[in-house]
Amino acid sequence: MGGGPAPSAGSLGANTHSSAPLAVRMRPRTLDELVGQSQLRAPGSPLRQLVEGDQSLSLLLWGPPGTGKTTIASIVSQQTDRRFVEISAVSAGVKEVRAAIDGARRELAGGGKETVLFVDEVHRFSKAQQDALLPGVENRWVSLVAATTENPFFSVISPLLSRSLLLRLSSLTDDDVRRVLDDAVVDERGLAKEFTLDDDAADHLVRLAGGDARRALTYLEAAAGAARSGGAKTISLESAEAAVDQAAVRYDRQGDQHYDVISAFIKSIRGSDADAAVHYLARMIEAGEDPRFIARRLVISASEDIGLADPTALTTAVAAAQAVQLIGMPEARLNLAQATIALAVAPKSNAAYVAINEAQADVRAGKIGSVPPHLRDGHYAGAEKLGHAGGAATPYIYSHDAPFGVAEQQYLPDVLADAEYYRPTELGAEAAVKQRWERVRRIIRGR
């Protein structure tokens, strides 16, 4: 490192227009420069109308990191000649929100420009903080562009949802990411043809980017730095590999490895390693991760990975999620720790997860069939004549009248008569469920 920085900074300066990171320099300036997201960019789409017309509208952009949310907000402000004011829900509170809205209102009152207020990670705002955005939106003092990586139906208050146009961004495909890289290699704002990018190096970067254009460009920039300091004209697989490890550490420090850590957290719970699960929980807490996000993942895991092997897991996870709402951080870390450990040490079953997946796959494949006549609604006049419910042709058996409260009777539609979606494990509490269910299924199906 010692003698490196000066010459390498110098040559970097000679080959770029600014010292901003490559991902920032390459930020698309128009909707047409945006890669992927074709549904949003289509002629006549609401976003295009917004950018090309002069109506004011609030947008809620929902999509994974590095797919263009901030970019879209900046395109809207540039192309409609509005001020761009950005606040991050990670660090800002009600005070900053009010100040931004007041500033926009004063600007308007003084005959100045309209304002695009970009709120990044809006799902991190509490209800009260989101409420503070409403007057600005309702009175059209700002065009709000709120970005979230989380499902807004859970994380955004409904008055804000109903006043905004929700646009969904998808992860970039591998081809999209490759295009972003190729553009950055040749573009004057980017690496301006200083290097050629080997195919295998590009493939490596595409794979590591995981659909995130910012990550792809950050890694490309690191690889270019390595090639430059080695005096190379080509970014090879070796320079890419060598550089990316360092870039990945930087990412971690900025908290952008969020998805890798949450993934390791869930996998540790699934793998029953309570120590590892608590370790990843601690990392997320220390990184300032949204506790509601962690709690929601626990609730999902309780059903996906534990299910009926320990039905109390879902109760525990839901209780932890409520505790997070009630108590907030830092104390809610205790509730999260208890739930994490309870889920990690619980016996594991994915039988409920597999059952619903298989049942939905069948329905999607068109295996539906009609509801057996004896199960149809028998409460309306004439139903009996049609043979529904109580009709003589297909009598409905009231289970409580059958021995042990289980009747031999077909419940599934004919096309699915032999389907067996729920296959219990023999683990934990599900062992007893399995014993009983197998007997019950035999009676129902008359075997």
Ligand SMILES: Nc1ncnc2c1ncn2[C@@H]1O[C@H](COP(=O)(O)OP(=O)(O)OP(=O)(O)O)[C@@H](O)[C@H]1O
């Ligand atoms: N669809 C895209 N087409 C081309 N470049 C993109 C696209 N999406 C992102 N980028 C590149 O990645 C950088 C970061 O993108 P942006 O800030 O818009 O991501 P984001 O979706 O707001 O992510 P985050 O949720 O992490 O804030 C941009 O400056 C740009 O260089």
